Amino acid sequence: MTDFLRGVRRHRGHTGKPHTHPHFHGDHTGGDIGEPESDHTHNHEHDHAYNHEHGHGHNCADERNPLHSPGQGQENSHSAETMRLEVMEDILAENGRIADRVHECLHAKGIFCINIMGAPGAGKTTSLIRILENLKHLTPYVIEGDIESDIDTQTLRKLGVQTLQINTGGACHLDAPLIEKAISDMPLSERGILFIENIGNLVCPAEFKIGEDMKLLIATVTEGSDKPYKYPLAFEKADGILVNKVDLVPYLDFDEAFFMAGIRALNRTVPVFKVSGRSGEGFGEVVAWIESLAEQKTASH
Amino acid sequence: MHEFPITQQIIRIAEGKTREAGASRVLAVSLVVGDQSGFIGDSIQMYFDAISEGTCCEGAVLTITHVRPKLRCTACGLLFERKPFSFACTGCGADGEPTEVGKEFYIDHIEVVPGGLDHD
Known part of the structure; x- marks a missing residue:
């Protein structure tokens, strides 16, 4: 954390004066298209160790105290009329704090939490159903996140799974406050696994912690083998990746080597499972892996 | 879309800091936004002008420093x-x-007008 702050302070040397940055975002998730910043000169290196685990979760607000004692920020007055206040606060810190609270609450109840992410149509619900079919030892609970409708919730309830629907009414991801409210409405009385199916979206869900133990990404061969290169954050943040619809490979030009090279560059150790939601192929192995992790995490209950 | 609640959060943080410093009005808010943060500066700007109305941030200039993502070579x-x-x-x-x-x-820093509250 102090490395982060040190880096930031050095960085501030470039940013002291208010200035504007005409800016064009070709693809904000990848930084791989377009020339966003041809007219600005912030090519600073950031050569400090910058490897803390929790991408957005770092809580600058709490960590900055050793460096910023109260009132210190007021030293940099620009003039009698204006005063500069150092803030250095991660804008997602509040979401991160709530996510930590959700995680603690679930842990206390013996619940292992899996955040299921993937594009619309990747087969998140179908994969979830296959996982539930194969689950042997732990009680499943589900929170379904959708912009609208409760189609998936109805399907899961018919299977006898305790399922709660969240409709975000347009919002593109679930965030920690939504989950904190949702779990307060669920009994979660037995040790088990809470599956949270996030909004179908390969971008935003990766940015928000919701208190999960594991982010499970459902990718598909039909989306194309370039997805790790175009949506790197989702692949970088995943703790497990299912490559769904492998039964369709004979009909596609899916370049598995290119796809896997992208995943490995972003995430060297993430387990990758080839599955077919349609046939059920591969899910036995997925569930054995999930259950062993969940058993370890909830063993004390 | 998801810049809306985030912009509310930015204004909340700025209001808190302004209050703590006993200041009244925010003239500028300086953000640092990585291109891979998933948040779009232009979108924050649009919401900022609307949401800040009636708050101490009304009329403040929002400046955004963008940071390009970098990888580190494993070799x-x-x-x-x-x-x-x-x-x-x-x-x-x-x-x-x-x-x-x-x-x-x-939020890197904000610029405020010192004083200006009741005790001013």
């Missing part, structure tokens, strides 16, 4: 910007791995 340690459809190091060609550079999303 030579170079920090580099990736080329499209590649993670290869621009120095030696080995694979780069993700870093936190480009994922920043924080």
